[in-house]
Amino acid sequence: MDAFIQYTAQGLAAGGFYALAALGLAVIFGALNVVNFAHGAFYMLGAVLTAVLLDVAGINFWVALVLVPVILFGFGIIIERLLVQWLLGLDNLYSFLLTFGISLVLVDVIKIRYGVSGLPYGQPPGLEGLIRIGAVQLPVYQVFVFVFSVLVCLGVWLLLAKTRVGVIVRAATEEPERARALGINVGLWVTPVFGFGVALAGIAGVLAAPFRAITATMGSSFIIILFAIVVIGGLGSILGSVVAGFLVGLVEAYGQGYASTFSQIIIFVLMAVVILVRPAGLFGRKESA
């Protein structure tokens, strides 16, 4: 039972940054109809930036948690203006391939600059140690990651559901023609939304920095798990991506705990089952053709 709680905590912490990153993927897909293959690379950039900022400028975890998303927001805007915007009118396989190319470049640039061995990163100040709940001890950091990512997901939901900005973005996404007719400059909102999605991947990267190996390729298998998550949750569904993110985090942690040989395969089996039972994903609407 103790082991079970331990794995649950691990799973929820891992699920936290899966959910955050998948949320970013969903937001970008919702607004731009782009499946961002470079999301894993942006997540990796977030983690690498966190480590480099500490190493070079002595910027600690808490500042990085604010600074890194801001930097990645800017980076996302540059990428969108420079490259992605030219493909928005076309079949979204093209933007998929474009972002794949971007991720190849980013990964190898980081590989050349920082090598293949991981960058070091310690426990963030104030989050060291263990919390004792009954008979189990949980690392404070894992609890923090879970709580923080839930808060960010809630924040994003509030932003989209309750604020004027959210209303405009949703209108621009769902009814671009009508939104235009009502005098909203739809094109103006697409770029910041892309940047926002990239920033969410960046936050996931910062959170991952203290307890995952920070390497150039850390985003490569991450992005495939993200794809499995959005297929499970239903691509474009905000709630679906968050729920599926936590679900996959848990499944992965239980897998590692109870059946380590198969832990990496279980996620894909889960995906296969979802495709069989609900092809559109748990929270997706039925897809035509």
Added chain:
Amino acid sequence: MTTSPSSAVRTFPLAPTPRSRWRVARLIMWPTIAFVALLVLPWVVYPPIAMDIAAWALFAMSIDLLLGFGGVLSFGHAAYWGSSAYLTGWVAVNTGVPFPVAILIGALGAMVLAVPIGMLSVRRSGIYFAMVTLAFGQMIYFIANQLSVITGGENGLQGVPKTFFGIEAVEKESFFFYYAAIPIVVLGALAAWRIVHSPFGRVLSGIRDNPERVRALGYDVERYKLIAFVLSAGLAGLAGGVYAVSHGFVSLQEVDWTTSGKVVLMTVLGGIGTLWGGPIGAAIIVLLEDYLASAGFEGIGIVTGLIFIVCVVLFRKGILGTILAFVDRARTGGRGMPRFGRADRLAAPDSVTATNTAHDEEGNHAPR
């Protein structure tokens, strides 16, 4: 898996375009050019590299069969290339059969593997298909890593022999091995060509352009896509088997998703929907990677990534697609119909509406 098109298929009502003399010439021209190029290749470049080009060329054609003619992008084809490479290698090491037999067994294994994955994947279309195949490809990677009894895990499967009826020249020298193995690649390429130009291929193109209409005409769209997927996996398997025997070892790299990405790059670079563009892309990428590796440059991904970006943003028709479009324009004075459905449909500005419709139909973009 090798189901021949039924009689219902032959009465497919979209009549084929009239076969002018020009069209027949063109039909034969590309296979001939490709065949001659393959024959002289080991005289021009180092034979093992020539073999790599041939294997990747067939691999790229298997992708184009799906993408250019079936309209779906498989981003997990390394699973079939790699699983066939492992199976080929394992059979060659453990049974001592001639290598073409081992390759054939490997390709059949890849097709068997493609059946369940294909059945699941064809339930989704468009971008979802790419994501699902990628995810299943990664699953195969993890399985290959675990099955170290056969695959050797991280160490790879080593010492794959080039057994060939005791003919030492073939077994020892890569130059002669090339000529012993090239018929397999040629047969694979001809099979791809035949599939595309068969009644089955026409139904497939119909599904690419308008799945609803083909479904309304009474065709089982999912079944056609599944058969195309399995056939494509078989071609990828042939290519992977040739690659495995040529290199003499198989590593996890063969089932890695970067391998899937690389072959897609070759296909896009050569020209989607041209079938013979893939081999051009394969030659360019293999030679470029060989050059960069021998020059000691480590960031190959930067170069291939940039090629990808430039290709997708500025050069969507690819090399052969651009050449063919140019030839068509010169011949018809710009009045001709676009020939390559997929590439043109994807690249044409009027596909904006199509994309938007699809976007709406797929629904669930509403943040909630």
